[in-house]
Amino acid sequence: MLLDVAGLVPNAHLGRGLGNKFLSDLTEADCLLHIVDVSGTTDAEGKETRGYDPLKDIEWLQDEIFRWILGNLTEKWGSVVRRHIATKSTTLETLRQQLGGYYANKQLIGKALDTIPGLPPLKDWDNEMVERVVKAFMSVKFPTVLALNKMDHPDADKNVSKIMLKHPESKCVLTSSLTEVLLRKLAAQNFIKYDSGTEFVDTAEDLPDAGLREMDEKLQNRIENIRDLVLYRFGSTGVVQLLQAAADVLDLVPVFPVRNISSFTGTSGSAVFRDCILVKRGSPVISVARKIMGDVTIAAIEGVGGIRVGEEDTVDVGKNDILSFKLVPGGH
Known part of the structure; x- marks a missing residue:
C-alpha cells in the first residue's frame, strides 16, 4: 500500500506545520520514498526559488525523524531505566515496550541492536549510546529510497552527482513524475500508447491502425521533447523503477x-x-x-x-x- 503523508517542514518534531501528523503517519510505513527536487527550484518550505541545495532536504528529513524518536525515548528515559532494572527485563523487552508504538516487533528491534557491536547493558547507556540505538533503529525501521525528481531540469545533473557522492549507501532513482502523469493522462485519452516503465510511446503517426486520436502540432512537439529529454536519455520516467527499488530494499x-x-x-x-x-x-x-x-x-x-x-x-x-x-x- 502506498501512503501519501502530510507535508513536512523543518522543526516538525516540535509540532511545526503538520509535523505531528506527518511523523505519526510514518509509524505504519515499511519503507520511505523521499521525493527530492533535484532541480533546486523548491526550498525547504516548499517555496519556489533557484539554486537551492537539495542535499539539505535529505539531511533535515532524516534529522526530523531522528529527533522525533529520540525525544519520545529520552523524555522518560530515567523511569525507563528504573523499571528495566526493577523488572530485570532484557534490553530487547524494554525497547519493545518503548518502540512498539512505531509498529516495530521484537525481530525488527533485535535486528537494529545487532548492528551495534559491543552493545553495553541498557542501564549503562549514556546519551551518545541512546542516540546510536535510535539511528540503528531508524535504518531498519525506515529504509529510504531517494526519488531524485525533475531529472530533466538543466540544474539536475550537478545535484544528482552531489547526492550520490554524499549518500553512496542510499538507493537513488532518477524520476520525472510530471512526465509520467502527462503520459498516463494522454494514454487514458487515447492520444498515445504508453508502456509505463519503458521508453516506448507511440502516436497515431507511429501506429496508424491502432485507433489512436490525432494530435495537434503543439502536442506532437511536446511528445517529441519528452522522448528526447526524458525517455531516450533516461530509459523511462523512473516512476515504476522507484516502486521496484522500494520492493528491493524490503x-x-x-x-x-x-x-x-x-x-x-x-x-x-x-x-x-x-x-x-x-x-x-x-x-x-x-x-x-x-x-x-x-x-x-x-x-x-x-x-x-x-x-x-x-x-x-x-x-x-x-x-x-x-x-x-x-x-x-x-x-x-
Missing part, C-alpha cells in the same frame, strides 16, 4: 498466482498474470497460499511446467514465483 519478490499453470491465466481465462502479490524473499510457499486464500485446505501446489511444489519450498525471483494452488474438492 527484499520483496513478486509472486503470480494463476489458475492455469500452462497458459498463466486466472479465473477469467483470458488475462495473463492478472494477479500479483509481493512476499518476503525466502517465504515458504504455503504462506503465499494463506495470504491469498486464507486458511483453506490445499490439495496440491504446482509450479511452471506442472511440477509439484512442496508447502515448505521457498519463494525467490525465478523460483516458485508462478504458482497454481489446487484446493481439496469441497474444501474451504
Whole structure:
C-alpha cells in the first residue's frame, strides 16, 4: 500500500506545520520514498526559488525523524531505566515496550541492536549510546529510497552527482513524475500508447491502425521533447523503477498466482498474470497460499511446467514465483 503523508517542514518534531501528523503517519510505513527536487527550484518550505541545495532536504528529513524518536525515548528515559532494572527485563523487552508504538516487533528491534557491536547493558547507556540505538533503529525501521525528481531540469545533473557522492549507501532513482502523469493522462485519452516503465510511446503517426486520436502540432512537439529529454536519455520516467527499488530494499519478490499453470491465466481465462502479490524473499510457499486464500485446505501446489511444489519450498525471483494452488474438492 502506498501512503501519501502530510507535508513536512523543518522543526516538525516540535509540532511545526503538520509535523505531528506527518511523523505519526510514518509509524505504519515499511519503507520511505523521499521525493527530492533535484532541480533546486523548491526550498525547504516548499517555496519556489533557484539554486537551492537539495542535499539539505535529505539531511533535515532524516534529522526530523531522528529527533522525533529520540525525544519520545529520552523524555522518560530515567523511569525507563528504573523499571528495566526493577523488572530485570532484557534490553530487547524494554525497547519493545518503548518502540512498539512505531509498529516495530521484537525481530525488527533485535535486528537494529545487532548492528551495534559491543552493545553495553541498557542501564549503562549514556546519551551518545541512546542516540546510536535510535539511528540503528531508524535504518531498519525506515529504509529510504531517494526519488531524485525533475531529472530533466538543466540544474539536475550537478545535484544528482552531489547526492550520490554524499549518500553512496542510499538507493537513488532518477524520476520525472510530471512526465509520467502527462503520459498516463494522454494514454487514458487515447492520444498515445504508453508502456509505463519503458521508453516506448507511440502516436497515431507511429501506429496508424491502432485507433489512436490525432494530435495537434503543439502536442506532437511536446511528445517529441519528452522522448528526447526524458525517455531516450533516461530509459523511462523512473516512476515504476522507484516502486521496484522500494520492493528491493524490503527484499520483496513478486509472486503470480494463476489458475492455469500452462497458459498463466486466472479465473477469467483470458488475462495473463492478472494477479500479483509481493512476499518476503525466502517465504515458504504455503504462506503465499494463506495470504491469498486464507486458511483453506490445499490439495496440491504446482509450479511452471506442472511440477509439484512442496508447502515448505521457498519463494525467490525465478523460483516458485508462478504458482497454481489446487484446493481439496469441497474444501474451504
